Amino acid sequence: MRSFLNTLLGWLIGSRPRLLCDTAVWRVGVGELARRTLGGRRESGAYLLGVELPNGAKRIQEFVFYDDIDPLALATGEVTIRQVALPRLWEHCRSRGYGVVADVHVHPAGYGQSPSDRANPVMPRAGHIAMILPNFARGAPAPGNIGIYEYHGDGAWTDHSAAGSKFVKLEKTS
Numbered sequence: 001m002r003s004f005l006n007t008l009l010g011w012l013i014g015s016r017p018r019l020l021c022d023t024a025v026w027r028v029g030v031g032e033l034a035r036r037t038l039g040g041r042r043e044s045g046a047y048l049l050g051v052e053l054p055n056g057a058k059r060i061q062e063f064v065f066y067d068d069i070d071p072l073a074l075a076t077g078e079v080t081i082r083q084v085a086l087p088r089l090w091e092h093c094r095s096r097g098y099g100v101v102a103d104v105h106v107h108p109a110g111y112g113q114s115p116s117d118r119a120n121p122v123m124p125r126a127g128h129i130a131m132i133l134p135n136f137a138r139g140a141p142a143p144g145n146i147g148i149y150e151y152h153g154d155g156a157w158t159d160h161s162a163a164g165s166k167f168v169k170l171e172k173t174s
């Protein structure tokens with residue numbers, strides 16, 4: 001009974017993936033992020049749009065690259081999104097029926113958060129998930145060797161990187 005309850009509790013509160021993504025959507029999106037670094041000369045990033053599932057997990061359906069929303073987003077070498085670009089993003093979300101379920105950006109080497117990443121969440125609301133791909137997204141990074149951070153508000157984050165595919169699950173859906 002006890003172990004059954006523990007299993008049930010684990011299933012309810014922790015061990016179910018919070019984000020899902022089709023493997024092909026991930027592979028293409030991550031490849032495109034690597035390409036947009038121009039061979040490692042600048043960082044790149046994307047909003048991850050998708051839908052919430054009945055169990056509360058979210059499914060990533062589309063990568064929307066920062067430089068497609070704002071042509072100057074990558075101009076300084078570090079991702080900077082101007083507020084003027086956001087209406088374009090909201091319009092795109094509306095037309096697809098998607099919301100922003102997470103974000104992802106690349107770093108030159110490791111996948112730890114920078115002070116600026118911690119201070120400036122892309123979506124400053126509790127439950128938002130930010131992912132960081134190391135090595136300019138070279139070598140097909142996937143959960144297990146990427147940074148996965150959950151924002152709680154007031155500058156507080158939880159590092160879920162070690163949970164890897166238990167937290168962000170890639171799966172073949174078609």
Ligand SMILES: [Zn+2]
Nearest residue numbers: 105107114117
């Ligand atoms: Zn960063």
